[in-house]
Amino acid sequence: MVDLVSGATGREGTLVMSTGVIGQHLQMDKIGQGIAQAVAQAETSHDAWLRVSEAIMTTDTFPKLMSREVTLPGTDRSYRLVGFCKGAGMIKPNMATMLASIFTDANVSAECIQLATKSVVEHSFNAIIVDGDTSTNDTFAVMANGASGMDSITDPHSAEFAEFQAQLRDFATTLSQLIVRDGEGATKFVDVHVKNAPSFADAKAIANTIALSPLVKTAMYGRDANWGRIICAVGFS
Incomplete structure (x- = not known):
């Protein structure tokens, strides 16, 4: 893919980003055609x-x-x-x-x-x-x-x-x-703030545990002000 882009643009230094269905082979013929079309249509x-x-x-x-x-x-x-x-x-x-x-x-x-x-x-x-x-x-x-x-x-x-x-x-x-x-199935947006943690790493570990907790998520979805679930997540972080 890098060679295809370099050949189409005449420039080096291509960064490939890819995501999709795991285990599927890429259709390089189709990708090659798409690269050529994209380069031809490039503008700012x-x-x-x-x-x-x-x-x-x-x-x-x-x-x-x-x-x-x-x-x-x-x-x-x-x-x-x-x-x-x-x-x-x-x-x-x-x-x-x-x-x-x-x-x-x-x-x-x-x-x-x-x-x-x-x-x-x-x-x-x-x-x-x-x-x-x-x-x-x-x-x-x-x-x-x-x-x-x-x-x-x-x-x-x-x-x-x-x-x-x-x-x-x-x-x-x-x-x-x-x-x-835009999360799949998401109905709420929650921003977790952690104050007075000993370090950024500690704060992030606490925030991640809260955000990953199924109990916290169900409380947010159901609009249930059960703050004990948040305290619980902090405790086992």
């Missing part, structure tokens, strides 16, 4: 972004596409964030049936993008749960082309990097929550 309009977000849908009921312009503090310069994702079932952190990509024209070094991505994903796409099942296929990628013309962010200890990472985290969190809102 809003409709093009929408078509991409629709093309990756499986059991999703709506395309998940976002964009945002961020103004640099104390300046009149800005950069943009655009992202899309897919997913509705088999959603649980650390291997979920989801694909997500975020693109930015911010000028950020590869080292800083990698550090930001690792941090951001733990607060967003690795912090959502629908049904508690996992999958063999998931991808979260962040790509920056530096086309905004802003000064380059190369120091991971700088205030500029901290601001960029905060903006990216907020964007990724909102984008990832679209998957939960």
Whole structure:
């Protein structure tokens, strides 16, 4: 597949994202034709972004596409964030049936993008749960082309990097929550907040246990204010 894309675009550096029915062989002839058609139709309009977000849908009921312009503090310069994702079932952190990509024209070094991505994903796409099942296929990628013309962010200890990472985290969190809102059979959206935990890892373990608890889920579905079930989940986390 990488060779097909490289041959059609004349460029190297292809990232393959795949999800679908486990155990089924891919129809490479059909995929090859689709790649050629996609390259021929490539453009940068809003409709093009929408078509991409629709093309990756499986059991999703709506395309998940976002964009945002961020103004640099104390300046009149800005950069943009655009992202899309897919997913509705088999959603649980650390291997979920989801694909997500975020693109930015911010000028950020590869080292800083990698550090930001690792941090951001733990607060967003690795912090959502629908049904508690996992999958063999998931991808979260962040790509920056530096086309905004802003000064380059190369120091991971700088205030500029901290601001960029905060903006990216907020964007990724909102984008990832679209998957939960479109969860297969979901009727409620619940955001779990844990305060005063000894560490982020402890807080996340508690939140995951609450979100995965069948008793908590049935209480939420039935609108039963049985907070004891939440306390119980915290206790055995």
